[in-house]
Amino acid sequence: MTSTSLIRHAARATRRETPTHLFAVGQSVRLKGGFGRSALPADIYHVTATLPPTGGSPQYRIRNDDERHERVTTQDSLEPAGMSRPGDGATLIERTFGHGQGTETKQSRDQKAEAGKGSAQA
Known part of the structure:
Protein backbone atom coordinates (compact mmCIF):
# COMPACT_ATOMS: atom_id res chain seq x y z
CA MET A 1 0.00 0.00 0.00
CA THR A 2 1.16 3.50 -0.69
CA SER A 3 1.08 6.32 1.81
CA THR A 4 -1.85 8.04 0.04
CA SER A 5 -3.99 4.90 0.19
CA LEU A 6 -3.19 4.54 3.92
CA ILE A 7 -4.34 8.10 4.53
CA ARG A 8 -7.59 7.50 2.63
CA HIS A 9 -8.22 4.27 4.54
CA ALA A 10 -7.61 6.00 7.90
CA ALA A 11 -9.92 8.86 6.94
CA ARG A 12 -12.73 6.43 6.09
CA ALA A 13 -12.27 4.53 9.38
CA THR A 14 -12.62 7.64 11.56
CA ARG A 15 -15.69 8.97 9.77
CA ARG A 16 -18.70 8.68 12.08
CA GLU A 17 -22.37 8.42 11.29
CA THR A 18 -24.38 11.61 11.54
CA PRO A 19 -26.49 11.60 14.73
CA THR A 20 -30.19 11.14 14.07
CA HIS A 21 -32.90 13.49 15.29
CA LEU A 22 -35.11 11.95 17.98
CA PHE A 23 -37.84 14.59 17.77
CA ALA A 24 -40.02 15.38 14.75
CA VAL A 25 -41.28 18.72 13.50
CA GLY A 26 -44.54 19.51 15.34
CA GLN A 27 -43.71 17.34 18.37
CA SER A 28 -44.19 18.82 21.86
CA VAL A 29 -41.01 18.98 23.94
CA ARG A 30 -39.80 20.47 27.20
CA LEU A 31 -36.41 21.92 28.09
CA LYS A 32 -34.63 19.84 30.73
CA GLY A 33 -33.81 21.57 34.00
CA GLY A 34 -30.17 22.16 34.83
CA PHE A 35 -27.96 23.90 37.34
CA GLY A 36 -29.61 27.09 38.52
CA ARG A 37 -32.58 26.60 36.20
CA SER A 38 -35.67 24.49 36.69
CA ALA A 39 -37.93 23.46 33.86
CA LEU A 40 -41.57 24.29 34.48
CA PRO A 41 -44.31 21.90 33.37
CA ALA A 42 -46.04 24.81 31.61
CA ASP A 43 -42.97 25.46 29.44
CA ILE A 44 -44.04 23.30 26.51
CA TYR A 45 -42.37 23.97 23.17
CA HIS A 46 -43.11 22.69 19.69
CA VAL A 47 -40.36 21.66 17.29
CA THR A 48 -40.55 23.94 14.24
CA ALA A 49 -37.43 22.71 12.39
CA THR A 50 -34.55 20.28 12.59
CA LEU A 51 -31.04 21.69 12.17
CA PRO A 52 -27.61 20.16 11.53
CA PRO A 53 -25.73 18.77 14.54
CA THR A 54 -23.32 20.83 16.58
CA GLY A 55 -20.81 19.23 18.92
CA GLY A 56 -22.20 15.78 18.10
CA SER A 57 -25.78 16.61 19.10
CA PRO A 58 -28.59 17.39 16.62
CA GLN A 59 -30.14 20.83 16.94
CA TYR A 60 -33.75 21.94 16.86
CA ARG A 61 -35.63 25.17 16.42
CA ILE A 62 -38.41 25.30 19.04
CA ARG A 63 -41.19 27.72 19.89
CA ASN A 64 -43.50 28.32 22.85
CA ASP A 65 -46.99 29.60 22.02
CA ASP A 66 -46.64 32.40 24.60
CA GLU A 67 -43.40 33.79 23.13
CA ARG A 68 -42.83 35.84 19.99
CA HIS A 69 -39.46 34.30 19.19
CA GLU A 70 -38.02 30.86 18.46
CA ARG A 71 -35.13 29.21 20.26
CA VAL A 72 -32.37 26.97 18.98
CA THR A 73 -31.29 24.14 21.28
CA THR A 74 -29.51 20.81 21.14
CA GLN A 75 -31.17 17.42 21.44
CA ASP A 76 -29.48 16.64 24.76
CA SER A 77 -31.28 19.55 26.44
CA LEU A 78 -34.77 18.40 25.38
CA GLU A 79 -37.20 15.74 26.58
CA PRO A 80 -40.62 14.71 25.26
CA ALA A 81 -43.40 16.76 26.85
CA GLY A 82 -45.32 13.64 27.87
CA MET A 83 -42.61 12.37 30.24
CA SER A 84 -43.62 12.40 33.88
CA ARG A 85 -41.00 13.85 36.16
CA PRO A 86 -40.54 13.61 39.90
CA GLY A 87 -42.62 16.25 41.65
CA ASP A 88 -45.18 16.67 38.86
CA GLY A 89 -48.35 16.49 40.93
Whole structure:
Protein backbone atom coordinates (compact mmCIF):
# COMPACT_ATOMS: atom_id res chain seq x y z
CA MET A 1 0.00 0.00 0.00
CA THR A 2 1.16 3.50 -0.69
CA SER A 3 1.08 6.32 1.81
CA THR A 4 -1.85 8.04 0.04
CA SER A 5 -3.99 4.90 0.19
CA LEU A 6 -3.19 4.54 3.92
CA ILE A 7 -4.34 8.10 4.53
CA ARG A 8 -7.59 7.50 2.63
CA HIS A 9 -8.22 4.27 4.54
CA ALA A 10 -7.61 6.00 7.90
CA ALA A 11 -9.92 8.86 6.94
CA ARG A 12 -12.73 6.43 6.09
CA ALA A 13 -12.27 4.53 9.38
CA THR A 14 -12.62 7.64 11.56
CA ARG A 15 -15.69 8.97 9.77
CA ARG A 16 -18.70 8.68 12.08
CA GLU A 17 -22.37 8.42 11.29
CA THR A 18 -24.38 11.61 11.54
CA PRO A 19 -26.49 11.60 14.73
CA THR A 20 -30.19 11.14 14.07
CA HIS A 21 -32.90 13.49 15.29
CA LEU A 22 -35.11 11.95 17.98
CA PHE A 23 -37.84 14.59 17.77
CA ALA A 24 -40.02 15.38 14.75
CA VAL A 25 -41.28 18.72 13.50
CA GLY A 26 -44.54 19.51 15.34
CA GLN A 27 -43.71 17.34 18.37
CA SER A 28 -44.19 18.82 21.86
CA VAL A 29 -41.01 18.98 23.94
CA ARG A 30 -39.80 20.47 27.20
CA LEU A 31 -36.41 21.92 28.09
CA LYS A 32 -34.63 19.84 30.73
CA GLY A 33 -33.81 21.57 34.00
CA GLY A 34 -30.17 22.16 34.83
CA PHE A 35 -27.96 23.90 37.34
CA GLY A 36 -29.61 27.09 38.52
CA ARG A 37 -32.58 26.60 36.20
CA SER A 38 -35.67 24.49 36.69
CA ALA A 39 -37.93 23.46 33.86
CA LEU A 40 -41.57 24.29 34.48
CA PRO A 41 -44.31 21.90 33.37
CA ALA A 42 -46.04 24.81 31.61
CA ASP A 43 -42.97 25.46 29.44
CA ILE A 44 -44.04 23.30 26.51
CA TYR A 45 -42.37 23.97 23.17
CA HIS A 46 -43.11 22.69 19.69
CA VAL A 47 -40.36 21.66 17.29
CA THR A 48 -40.55 23.94 14.24
CA ALA A 49 -37.43 22.71 12.39
CA THR A 50 -34.55 20.28 12.59
CA LEU A 51 -31.04 21.69 12.17
CA PRO A 52 -27.61 20.16 11.53
CA PRO A 53 -25.73 18.77 14.54
CA THR A 54 -23.32 20.83 16.58
CA GLY A 55 -20.81 19.23 18.92
CA GLY A 56 -22.20 15.78 18.10
CA SER A 57 -25.78 16.61 19.10
CA PRO A 58 -28.59 17.39 16.62
CA GLN A 59 -30.14 20.83 16.94
CA TYR A 60 -33.75 21.94 16.86
CA ARG A 61 -35.63 25.17 16.42
CA ILE A 62 -38.41 25.30 19.04
CA ARG A 63 -41.19 27.72 19.89
CA ASN A 64 -43.50 28.32 22.85
CA ASP A 65 -46.99 29.60 22.02
CA ASP A 66 -46.64 32.40 24.60
CA GLU A 67 -43.40 33.79 23.13
CA ARG A 68 -42.83 35.84 19.99
CA HIS A 69 -39.46 34.30 19.19
CA GLU A 70 -38.02 30.86 18.46
CA ARG A 71 -35.13 29.21 20.26
CA VAL A 72 -32.37 26.97 18.98
CA THR A 73 -31.29 24.14 21.28
CA THR A 74 -29.51 20.81 21.14
CA GLN A 75 -31.17 17.42 21.44
CA ASP A 76 -29.48 16.64 24.76
CA SER A 77 -31.28 19.55 26.44
CA LEU A 78 -34.77 18.40 25.38
CA GLU A 79 -37.20 15.74 26.58
CA PRO A 80 -40.62 14.71 25.26
CA ALA A 81 -43.40 16.76 26.85
CA GLY A 82 -45.32 13.64 27.87
CA MET A 83 -42.61 12.37 30.24
CA SER A 84 -43.62 12.40 33.88
CA ARG A 85 -41.00 13.85 36.16
CA PRO A 86 -40.54 13.61 39.90
CA GLY A 87 -42.62 16.25 41.65
CA ASP A 88 -45.18 16.67 38.86
CA GLY A 89 -48.35 16.49 40.93
CA ALA A 90 -47.89 13.14 42.67
CA THR A 91 -46.11 12.27 45.88
CA LEU A 92 -43.43 9.61 45.98
CA ILE A 93 -45.75 7.09 47.61
CA GLU A 94 -48.45 7.78 44.97
CA ARG A 95 -45.93 7.32 42.15
CA THR A 96 -44.66 4.12 43.79
CA PHE A 97 -47.88 2.44 44.91
CA GLY A 98 -50.60 4.25 42.97
CA HIS A 99 -53.34 6.56 44.15
CA GLY A 100 -55.14 5.26 47.24
CA GLN A 101 -54.55 1.55 46.68
CA GLY A 102 -54.55 -0.31 49.97
CA THR A 103 -54.30 2.78 52.16
CA GLU A 104 -56.81 4.35 54.43
CA THR A 105 -56.73 7.75 55.99
CA LYS A 106 -56.62 8.55 59.69
CA GLN A 107 -60.08 10.09 59.42
CA SER A 108 -61.64 6.87 58.06
CA ARG A 109 -59.93 4.82 60.82
CA ASP A 110 -61.30 7.25 63.45
CA GLN A 111 -64.79 6.95 61.95
CA LYS A 112 -64.61 3.16 62.11
CA ALA A 113 -63.43 3.34 65.75
CA GLU A 114 -66.33 5.64 66.66
CA ALA A 115 -68.80 3.33 64.92
CA GLY A 116 -67.37 0.38 66.87
CA LYS A 117 -67.81 2.21 70.20
CA GLY A 118 -71.41 3.05 69.36
CA SER A 119 -72.32 -0.56 68.56
CA ALA A 120 -70.51 -1.82 71.70
CA GLN A 121 -72.51 0.54 73.94
CA ALA A 122 -75.89 -0.53 72.50
